[in-house]
Amino acid sequence: MEWFKKARVGIDSANKREVPDGLWTKCPDCGEITYVKELEKSYWVCRICSYHFRLKSDNYIKMILDDGHLEEHDADLVSGDPLKFKDSKRYPMRIRQAQEKTGLKEAVRAGIGKIDGRLVSFAVMDFHFIGGSMGSVVGEKIARAIERSLEGEIPLVIISTSGGARMQEGILSLFQMAKTSALLSELQKTNIPYISVLANPTTAGVMASYASLGDIIIAEPKALLGFAGQRVIQQTIKQELPEGFQTSEFFLEHGFVDLISPRKDLRKNLSLLLGYLCND
Ligand SMILES: [Zn+2]
Structure with a gap:
């Protein structure tokens, strides 16, 4: 029946901004038409309004790590289908389509890289893979990235972008929150920094879970941050919410985020902060 059909307007479907493949593209914020090669040179930031286009994991690896190189670990881990989940399509089919679209196996890549010569355990999520959702594989790869930090006594850097837990894996996705948080509390007992x-x-x-547990938390400008969406919070607490309360800028003002870094400065800022935190 028509009225039971859910209108699918979520973060995933309503906000498909991504690094374009064509020659020209339009800024989703100010409408400026820009040559893609120019955008590439400016770290995918609009020269008119500073809108930060959503990046692929590959862009971050090239932008942040020395020689743009990540020695990737656990690259072949793929999700099973323990719940035999099916909504508009079966879960394995959804995974396969995401793999074909992105060329990735899952919504996070992790491994070892260097920032200004310093070894780091590095993980970067990719929103283009099922909205960067965290299922058992994402959780496991993040957990192993934390373990590599612990074992190698090297700093941990995780770049997060995600709509949240992956509903197709139900409770197994939620387990990942506890697993990654518990491992991070082990890391916190050491002097090894996590940004x-x-x-x-x-x-x-x-x-x-892990995105909010950094010793230092850096946000990109004007990013949407938060737990539940605005409508859900409003209906739960029955109060008006302040303007822009889920932006990086609001989080910085209220002390949750330590630094908002424009993309062009991200590598430099990471290098600087790691230097301070490692005290060398
Ligand atoms: Zn713009």
Whole structure:
């Protein structure tokens, strides 16, 4: 029956901004038409309004790590289908389509890289893969990235962007919040630093676990951050919410985010902060 059909307007479907493949593209914020090659040179930031286009994991790897190189670990981990989940399509089909679209196996890539010569355990999420959702594989790869930090005594840097836990894996997705948070508390007992970078958007289960547990939290400008969406919060607490309360700028003002870094400065800022935190 028509009226039971859910209008699918979520972070995933309503906000498909991504690095374009054509020659020219239009800024989703100010409408400026820009030559893609120019955008590439400016770290995918609009020269008129500073809108930060959503990046692929590959862009971050090239932008942040020395020689743009990540020695990738666990690259072949793929999700099973323990719940035999099916909505408009079966879960394995959804995974396969995401793999074909992105060329990735899952919504996070992790491994070892260098920032200004310093070894780091590095993980970067990719929103283009099922909205960067966290299922058992994403959780496991993040957990192993934390373990590599612990074992190698090297700093941890995670770039998050996610709509939250992956509903197709139900409770197994939620387990990942506890697993990654528990491992991070082990890391916190050491002097090994963890810097969490929040890209647009970082929400729900990822925000409520490893993304918010950095010793330092850096956000990209004007990113959407938070746990639940505005409408859900408003209906729950029955109060008006302040303007822009889920933006990086609001989070900085209220002390949750330590630094908003324009993309062009991200590598430099990471290098600087790691230097301070490692005290060398
Ligand atoms: Zn613009």
